Amino acid sequence: MPEGWRPAVAITAALLGVARDAGLVTLRLPQNARQVPQDVLQRDLVRGALQFGFELGTGVRTYVSASLPYVAALAVLLANDVGTALLTGLGFALGRAVTPALRYASRAGEDWDDRLQDRLPLLAVGGGAVLAAALVVLTLHGFPAS
């Protein structure tokens, strides 16, 4: 793919992701749509918790509720840069960790879950729009970040 096309492809994918999350287009994306079974925790609590966290946290075995991870993965692939991949991976890990941390900090887990359900469209569509804007910014500053 020509160098100059990479940011355009990433931004187009981001906008497509926003349209998908807004329900404007139907697009099936690959995912291992299964829940991590509870018995992984019963075999060995520590190893089970690690396995559960890894599979749920990375999306290896879970229901993916937004297009953003796909768009981010594609953007990193197109950037073709190790530093970019590491920075994005670090951000992903922190972003993933915020969910349980915030839920715990709220001291009202079930109420927080209800509010999360209300905010999911904002997370998916709003977050996707911010991601698209971030890719435009990166394009203006030279894409990839190498």
Next chain:
Amino acid sequence: MSGLPPGAARSPWRGRLTDPAVPVLALVCGTVAAAWYAPVLTWAIIGGLAGYSLSGSV
């Protein structure tokens, strides 16, 4: 059911500060700041958005 112990009241500021929308707003601010001061950190913001967007995953 709130998940709080009986008789305990949750402070309003805690509810607002821990609202699920707060990280998105913080990442919006982060995007603007990164774009202005350190564009390379925008990749970390993108990762953060992708990671937090999985909040609805089960």
